[in-house]
Structures are given as C-alpha cells and as structure tokens.
Amino acid sequence: AQTVTQSQPxxxxxxxxxxxxxxxxxxSESDYYLFWYKQPPSRQMILVxxxxxxxxxxxxxxxxxxxxxxxxxxxxxxxxxxxxGDAAMYFCAYRRxxxxxxxxxxxxGTRLFVKA
Amino acid sequence: xTGVTQSPTHLIKTRGQQVTLRCSSQSGHNTVSWYQQALGQxxxxxxxxxxxxxxxxxxFPPRFSGLQFPNYSSELNVNALELDDSALxxxxxxxxTSGYNEQFFGPGTRLTVL
Numbered sequence: 001a002q003t004v005t006q007s008q009p010x011x012x013x014x015x016x017x018x019x020x021x022x023x024x025x026x027x028s029e030s031d032y033y034l035f036w037y038k039q040p041p042s043r044q045m046i047l048v049x050x051x052x053x054x055x056x057x058x059x060x061x062x063x064x065x066x067x068x069x070x071x072x073x074x075x076x077x078x079x080x081x082x083x084x085g086d087a088a089m090y091f092c093a094y095r096r097x098x099x100x101x102x103x104x105x106x107x108x109g110t111r112l113f114v115k116a
Numbered sequence: 117x118t119g120v121t122q123s124p125t126h127l128i129k130t131r132g133q134q135v136t137l138r139c140s141s142q143s144g145h146n147t148v149s150w151y152q153q154a155l156g157q158x159x160x161x162x163x164x165x166x167x168x169x170x171x172x173x174x175x176f177p178p179r180f181s182g183l184q185f186p187n188y189s190s191e192l193n194v195n196a197l198e199l200d201d202s203a204l205x206x207x208x209x210x211x212x213t214s215g216y217n218e219q220f221f222g223p224g225t226r227l228t229v230l
Contacts, residue, residue: 043223044221044222046221047219097216102172102213103164109157
C-alpha cells in the first residue's frame with residue numbers, strides 16, 4: 001500500500017525568507033502524481049503545485065517549487081520569499097495514475113508559521 | 117463561477133444516529149470525491165462519484181454511502197454513527213477522471229458525534 005510521510009509536524013519561517021517542507025512516499029508504481037495542498041485556517045484546501053512522476057523536471061509555480069527525487073521517493077516543497085499569507089497546513093499527497101478514481105493518499109501535514 | 121459548497125457547516129449527532137451531508141460541485145464538474153479529515157490528520161479518501169456512479173472507494177465500511185445527482189451534486193450518508201466518525205468531511209469536485217486534474221475542495225462539514 002502507498003504511504004506518504006511528512007516528518008515535520010511544524011515549521012517556522014521569517015517573512016521574506018525561504019523554507020522547505022519535506023515529504024517522502026512509498027509506492028511500487030512507476031507512474032503516479034504528487035501534489036502539495038495548502039489548507040489555511042479557514043479550512044478550504046487549495047492546490048499549490050503538482051508533479052507527474054514521469055517528468056524529471058521539477059514543477060514550479062511562482063514562489064513555490066518542488067525538489068522531486070524519484071529514486072529516493074522524496075518530494076519536498078520550497079517556498080521562497082515567504083509571506084504572512086503562506087501560514088497554513090501543508091499536505092503532501094500521492095495519487096496513482098491508473099486508479100479507479102481520485103483515491104488520494106495524504107500525509108499528516110506540516111503546519112507552517114510565518115513570523116513578521 | 118461558483119465554487120464547491122457544502123452544508124451544513126457544523127453538525128452535532130449522537131452515537132447510533134444517521135447523518136446526511138451535502139455537496140454542490142463547481143459548475144461544469146462531473147466528478148465528486150469525499151474525504152474524512154480527523155483532527156490533526158490529513159484527509160482520508162472515502163469514495164468518488166463520476167456521472168452518478170461510484171468510481172472508487174477507500175477503506176471505509178458500508179455504513180458510509182453516497183449519491184450523486186444528475187446535476188452532479190452529491191450526498192454522503194453515514195449510518196450508525198460512532199464516536200470515531202467525528203471529523204471534518206470534505207467534498208472535492210473536478211472534471212473527468214484523470215488523476216492529474218485539479219480537485220477543488222469545499223470548506224467542509226464539521227461533524228461531532230457525542
């Protein structure tokens with residue numbers, strides 16, 4: 001069975017600094033999707049960034065980028081120029097490509113605090 | 117464009133009761149998924165509906181059931197409530213069944229079972 005592990009329950013970063021959130025996963029599949037989701041205190045979860053496993057190039061979305069290491073089964077999220085609005089729970093998630101549906105495996109999350 | 121909405125926002129039930137949670141998907145979305153998020157944990161996939169048919173299920177017992185209507189809105193029903201069912205229930209919608217498609221989440225329904 002696939003698992004997703006986020007080993008940092010909490011992280012803290014100074015405004016305008018850079019922070020990296022860690023994620024490892026376990027799977028026997030060769031093709032899959034990986035995601036980072038943000039859940040602000042208001043609870044509505046939003047997609048931050050996604051990566052297709054067959055693509056070697058790391059995904060980037062503005063201040064957010066990932067370091068995808070397929071052999072190591074690692075998928076970390078880097079947030080550059082941190083802003084107060086980045087404070088939230090961040091979830092790493094895994095999804096198979098050939099699953100019957102959107103069965104997504106989420107990690108336990110990392111709470112990010114941003115200090116002014 | 118209206119996003120994903122859920123009702124009610126909060127709900128308190130007692131053990132053994134039944135509950136129905138509702139979700140209106142984003143306009144144009146024909147796939148709805150339900151997740152259970154216990155306090156301090158990540159969401160767990162319950163099931164998904166695509167064009168009114170169940171199209172994937174997680175490790176939840178049969179007392180968790182659902183429906184999707186022709187307008188693609190959805191219901192989650194939970195029978196014989198247990199204390200461990202207390203959680204935030206999230207609904208997410210998207211177009212089609214490709215796993216790469218972006219899912220849009222609702223704000224959730226907070227269920228408390230006493």
